[in-house]
Amino acid sequence: MPGMNHLITYTGLGVAAWMFLVGLYGIVTSRHLVHLCLCLTVVQASTYVLLTVIGYRPGLPAPIFTDWVQAGSLAVDPVVQALMLTDVVVEATVVALLLAITVKIHKRTGSTDPAAINVMRG
C-alpha cells in the first residue's frame, strides 16, 4: 500500500514542522530561562521526527542482523540512525550548556526572565 506509507511520511513531516514551530513559539513567549531551554529540546525533537520518518521503510526490521534477520537483508535505514545518535548527543550537551548559563545568570542578576535580564540595549 504505497498510499499508506506516504501517509506516515507526510504525517511525520507535518509533526516535525509543528514541533519546530511550537518550540520556537515557546522560546518567543518564554518567561523563564529553564522553560526556554526545554522549548529548545522540543525544537530539537522535530529533527528526530523528521529523520525517523525519512529512515523508515515499511515492514522492514531494524538493521541489526540476528538469527531471524539474515545478514545483508533489507532493513530500515541505518545511516539515518547514526545521524540521530549524533543528534541525541548534541541535544544533551546543548541543554547542559544552557542550563549552566541559566544558573549563573540567575546568580548574577537574580532573575530568570529573559525580558528582565537584558541590559544590553542598543
Add this chain to the structure above:
Amino acid sequence: MNRPLREIFFFAGAIGFALLWTAVSVRLPGPADLRDRYSLAILARTFPERNITDTVSAVNFDYRGFDTVGEEFILFASVLGSMVLLRQAEEKNAKPLPDAITPGRDVGPSDAMRLWILAMVGVKIAFGIYIVDHGQLSPGGGFQGGVILASAALIIYLGHNFDTFKRIMTHPLVEIAEAAGAAGFVIVGMIAWFWHQPFLTNTLPMGKSNEMTSGGTIPIISASVGIEVAGGFVLLLFAFLQETLTVEEEH
C-alpha cells in the same frame, strides 16, 4: 520589542515557514532508486566487510566515523564549557552548605541500605560495560553504555553517601579518563597511518562474527567513547551538584 509585537512577527514568520515547509514536502520522498542507495550499500557491505551485526555501530564508528569524532568532541567541549561556566568564582569563597540544608546528610544509610547500594552500583557498572562492549553486536555502544556507567556514580549519591560520592567525583582520574577517552578515539584513528592508510581506516583484524573481538577498531573506539562519555557525564553532574550543594559567599 514588546510582547504582542514580537508575537505578530513570529506568527507572520511561522505561517510563512509552514508554507515553505509544505512546498518542500510535496517533493518528498525522492525517487526510490536514489533514496535507498546509501542504506542498501551499507546493509550489503557491513557483514562481509566488518563481520559485525549491528550496522548502526558500523556506520557510527567506521563508515562515518569522522562524524563521531566530531560528536565526541561536541560532548567534550560542552562538558568543559559547562565546567568553565559553573566554576566557582573563587574557590575559597565556596563553602558547603550547613548540614541541615544538605539533603539527606542527617539520615545516614543503614548497613542493609549500604549493601543494597553497593549491589546496585555493581549491577549498573556491569550493565554499562556490557552495553559498551557489545555495541557492534546488539543495540548499544559507547555512548549509551557510558551514560549508564555515569549513572552508577549517581546511585552512590542517591544512597545519601555524599562524601564517598564527592571523593569519587573529584578524583583527578575522572578528568583524565574523560580526556583519555576523547584522545583515545583520535589515537585509534591514527593507527592507520602506520599502514599508510587514511585517518580512521579500520586496519585491525576483523575477528569472528558474533564475538566481542569482531569489527577491528570498532569495539576499541566504542570503549574509548564509553570512557569519555562516562567521565564527561560524571563531571557534568558533579559541576551541577556542586553548584547546588554549596553557597558562594559574595564579596
Add this chain to the structure above:
Amino acid sequence: MPWSNILTPAPIVLPLLVGAFLAGVGGYLPRRLLDGIALLTSAAVLVVSCMLVHASAHGTIVHWLGNWRPALLPQTGKFFPVGICLAIDPIGAGMSAMVGLLSMAAFAFSWLYFEQVRSLYHTLMLAFVAAMCGLCLTGDLFNLFVWFELMTAAAVGLCGYKSEESWPLLGALNFAVVNTVGAFLSLSGVALLYARTGSLNMAEVGRSLASHPPGSAFLLIVFLFVSAGFLVKMAVVPFQFWLADAHAVAPTPVCVLFSGVMVELGLYAVARVHWVVFAPSLGTAGEQAVRDVFLLMGTLGGVIGAVYCFSQRHLKRLLAFSTISHVGLMVMGFALLDPGALSGTAVYMVGHGMIKGSLFLGAGILLHRCGSVDEYDLRGQCGNLWLLGIILVIGAVGLAGMPPFATFYGQDLIHDAFARAHRESLSAVAVIAEALTAGAILRFSARVFLGWGERQEASSRGSPHVPMDSETAGQHDKTPFGMWLPAVLLLALASGVAVSGQFRQATDAASRHFQQSEKLAAVTLESMNDVPSPRTSPAPVQFHIETPVTLALALGIAALALFPRVLGERLNWVLGRGLIAAMRPLRRLQSGNVSDYVAWFAFGIAGYGGLLLWWHR
C-alpha cells in the same frame, strides 16, 4: 605528498588530540608550557594549511577518511560514496590557514594577557580551531553540521569564560540559543536533501539533484534551510543581533577568532554549499533569485551594521557591528555569483580578518592599560599610548579599503564586478558602509588618544555603557612586547599580502575553480584527475573613484562627529535630534532579549524564503 595521509586531516586532528591531552594533564603543567604547546599547535595548523593551499593549487585534494572510497553500486552501476571525504581546494585551505594564523595571534596575545587561565581555556580554543578547520575542509553535508555544532559548543564556553560577570553570560546565552535554532534548521535541510537524494556527500547530492530535478521551489527553499545556521553565524540581517551581544563581551583573544574568521566561515560554507550542491540544478532563473536575495541581505547588513557601528561608544561593540557591516559587503561580493567578484571577496576576507583581528587586539591592549574601552570614559586619557592610536587609525584606514591593504585589492575586484553587472548603485552602498565604520573608529581614536571632541554627542546617546572588568591582573602601566607584536604583525601582513600579483592571480584561479561544480563532482566521485584552472595575467588594478571618496567621507564623518559645532548651532541641534530619533527604534530592536531574536529568526527565514520564490518567477 608522501605524508598526505597524515597531513591532509592534520588541521582537524592535531588540535583535537592536543586539546584532549591538555584537558587531561594540563592541570599538572606549568602555565607557560601550556601556552607554548597551544601556540605551537596553531602554528602547525597554519603551516599544514599553507602546504594544503600549495598542494591543492594543482587540483582539488579529495581525501577519503577511513579509506572509504566511492564504491560501485550493483543496483545503479555507478560509484557511490559510502564514507566521508575532505574536499580541499585552495580557498578552503586558505580559510583554514586564516584560522591557524589568527589563533596563533590569539594564543600569543593571551600568553601575557589572562592571568587566571587553566588548561580549560586552551582546550576549548583548540577544539574551536579544529571545528573551524573541519568546516573549511569537509566535503560532506552532515559532517559540516557536526563541525558547526562543535564550533558553537566551544565558542559558547569561551564567550562565557568570564562567568563572574553577567554580560558575558547574557552574550553566551543569546549566542547559544540563536545559533542552535539555526543549526537545527540546517540539520532539517540536510535531512530533507537526504530524503530526496539518498546521499550526504555534497558532490553526489549536487549530481543527484541535477539528474532528478526536484523543481526550483524545492531547491531554493532547501538551500535556504541548509544555509540557515550559517546565515545566523555570519550575522545576516535580521539574524545579526546575537553577534554584537557576544562579541562585545567575549575575552579579547576569542574575539579575534570570532570576528576575524568564524563569521566569515558562515559565508564560506554558504558559498560552498551553493556551488557544489545547488548550482548544477538551479538554472538561470533560480540563480537570479539567489543573486537578488543575497544582494538584499548584503545591502541590509552593510548599511544597518554601519549605522549601529557609528552609534557605539564601546570599542569592542563598535568593532562587532563593523563586522556585521563588512560581512554584508562580502555577502554582496558572493551574491554576484561571478568568478571575479568571488576572488575579490576572498581577498577582502583575508584582509578584513587580519585587520579586524589586529583592531580587537588593540582593544585588548586598551583594556589592559586603561581598564576600559569606553570612548567617553577614556576621552583624552590615553595620549601616552600613541602606538596604539596609530594601530587603530591604520586599521581604520585599512578597513576603508585603502591601498596597499588586501581590502583595497578585494574591493577593487568587487567594484569591477558591480560595474559588469550594471549595479553601480551597490558600489555606493559599499562606500557608505565603509566610510561610516572607518569614521567611527577614527572618531574613537581621536577622542581617546587626542582628547578631541566633546564629552557627549548625539549619535551615541543611549548606547550601552558596558562595564568591563579587567582581564588582567598585576602591572597595568606597561604593555608587554608580546601584546604589541601580534597586533602589529597582523596589520603588516594585511598590507603586504595582496600587493604581489602572485597572490591575486592564485586567488583568481582558485575562485574560478571553486565554481566548477560538475568538474568537482567528477573529481570527488570518479577520482578523475583534476586539472587546475589556468592562471591568467592579473587584471590591472583600476583605481576606482570609490577609494578616495570612501577615505574622504570617513574623515569627514569623523570630523563632523567630533566637531559638530562647525555646522552652526541650529543645524547641529536639528541633526542631533534627528540622529537620536532615528537611532531610538534601532536601539530598541537590539534589545538583548533572546526571545526577540528568535522571533526575528522565524520572520527572516519566512521572509527570505518568500522573496526567493517571488523573485524566481
Add this chain to the structure above:
Amino acid sequence: MTIFLLAILLMVAVAGTAVVFTRDPANQTVGVGFLGMVLAIMFMAFNEADVSLSQIVIGAVGLPLMILLALAKLRRDADVAEKEQNGKKR
C-alpha cells in the same frame, strides 16, 4: 501497524506541545520526561533500537537530572537572597 505509527507520531506532537505550554519549569520537567519516553517509544516502533536506547539513557537519566539540579540551584539561590533581604530589614 500504520495506525499505531500514526498514533505515536501524533503523541509526540501532543507531548511536545504540552512541554511548551507548561509554563512552570518544575512541572515542565515532568513533561520533558514524558516527551522523552514517547520519543523512545517512537524510535522503538520505527525499528530504531540504538537510537531508542540512547534516548532512554538521556531522556531518563541525563536531561531530567540536570534540569532538576539546575532548578534546585535556582530555588536555593532565591532562598539565600530572600534570607539576606529579611536580615537587612531586621
